[in-house]
Amino acid sequence: MPSVTELYDALVASGQLKEDAAQREVLPVLDDLVATLKEEAPAPSRSGWRSWFGGQDETAPEGVRGLYLWGGVGRGKSMLMDLVMEAAPIDAKRRVHFHEFVQEIQSGLNEVRKRGERDAIRPVANAVADKARLLCFDEMQITDIADAMIVGRLFQVLFERGVCIVTTSNRVPEDLYKNGLNRQRFVPFIGLIRERMEVHALDSENDHRQGRAGGDQVWFSPLNRETRAEIDAVWKELTGDRQTSPLVLEVQGRKVEIPEHLDRMGRTGFWELCGKALGPADYLTLAKAVDLLVLEDIPLLSSSNFNEAKRFVTLIDALYEAKIRVIASAAAEPEALYLEGEGSFEFERTASRLREMQDARWGSDPGQGQDA
Template sequence: MGKVSDLYRQRVAEGRIEADPAQLSVLPHLDRVLDDMAATPAPDKRSAWRAFLGVGSSPPASAARGLYLWGGVGRGKSMLMDLMAEAATVPARRVHFHEFMQEIQAGLNRARQRGDQDTVRPVAMEVAAKVRLLCFDEMQITDIADAMIVGRLFLVLLEQGVVIVTTSNRVPEDLYKHGLNRQLFLPFIDLIRQRLEVVCLDSPVDHRQGRASGGQVWFCPADAAARDAMDAIWDDMTGGAQGEARRIEVGGRSFTLPRFANGAGRSSFWDLCGKPLGPADYLALTREVRVLMIDAIPRLSASNYNEAKRFVTLIDAIYEAKVRLIASAADQPEQLYNEGEGSFEFERTASRLREMQDAGWGRGA
């Protein structure tokens, strides 16, 4: 196995990241997981069948203990997950937890359609057949459907010898807090404490806010210079990643965020507001991103009234969710929508857009 600490120090030496004392303090815990996996063979996957049959629930003796890394937003947890997956020399997958659970729910639906009595087992077995290390980013449980199956899903994965490393903004005891039928979820918290080492990344520095809010975040007019400035911010936030299209599921349908990387999303105005999207879609978007970059917001008027209404709804959603906004636009917020139906109501949106430019605004502020 490689070491996360070696990759981290290499990134520091290359000037790609700045050394953070809190991040340095958790590197030994990440290295420990990889060292434990290297020191022990992969467990006999047949042991999982004992769990299915209700015979014991202890992990295989050779299973390495996983890690639950929690702390505030922007502390570098996602970056550390990237390094963890890169350092691993066993089959590993690094995936956003919400995306993973969407895949699991889709697999459960297929199992139901086949008539499987135990729908969790085949889905978990399929995952375990492909990976030995699962690196989850941003574990959060807000959906009752996820809450009701995640405990058994994890138990089967662990019994199959899959090692789980995950990040979260919450201490385990705050997962699914105030959720419906939460008492049924509590055994999963116990499972986390038993099978995963819980470590806090306690840093006073919000690296994402430092990058995005340390300078200009609203660029006008939306010309080539604005585009270059937006590209530079994107490269800084994502470590130079191009980003991939992100499909966001909403009530049995989906829409696509054109670019997503390291908790940041990027889209043109028309991709988000020129399509028939509504409040549910924008709320789902806020659960996916911490920073949203919108390119080329036009002047708004009666000629694009429907798009303007969607833009207002979008800004309301990201404002309430404290998603950091970086945008290029035809003009300053107060000058975007000066006449026509809806211009008076837009004054509140303009005020929010102005507030959101403040350096201290956003999640974790």
């Protein structure tokens, strides 16, 4: 099986990737991680009585030291993680977006709590570890108090089981859940990351999501009569002026409705998706149900509509990860949608993703994945 470096070299030689010094620098670290995985014995099951009461088995392996790869948007972190997945010489491996993984854990915790378990996190973490020796998380972000309280304990058990974790993030570990509620309870998790994972900054000067050749227009701004007419024309062209019908998705007892739907294409407005109390599970379900989404009337974002803006960021994350084609009308270009107020820093990544998603090859270009 080829090494990470060999896979990277092949992509560069084929023209699918552009040589990048910062990416090249981290390749030996990734090669060492993969080589250690090959030598490491599988983690033993922790199904004994000690695992149910919070105890650590004496046989729990130290595990392969993981990797926390962080840096600015578009530097290629997710692409490198994909190469780790491809090169890892084991079957028990999984790559998943962090949002989606946390949703799975929340669902598992709810089921365990129904059984009255004293430690709900441990059996859920054990179930994860039983299936994967390598876990790759894309886009680690901690913005919710519930997630902050769960993640630290979860990772602790996964590390006890010898699971190797590779994750990407836009922030150095010390900035995770920055200024969050009860953050002092989260701080020990940062120490755990430093102890069990190598922290590496990807200091590339290049944003690989910029400068691509464009195709047909897919972003229409500002919001006015002309752009609304253009969106209508695009939708008519896509559907052939055929009759559409609503798409109703059932998500954890809720209904998420897309007003117009045909042949895995949907059309809806910003306020229908982001003005309601929807979350990652809803958007992930939507991303599995459509291949193309027309999203209309995206407003300027600021502290005055912070909750809606936060949902919009989560929506774009889900659509981006699933490689969904997005055609949108908005009050401004992506980079000018959110210029000030709480959340504007995090939106830089979203703006970069929206720019990449305008490329004509989005969803089919093998060179995509130079991710945030």
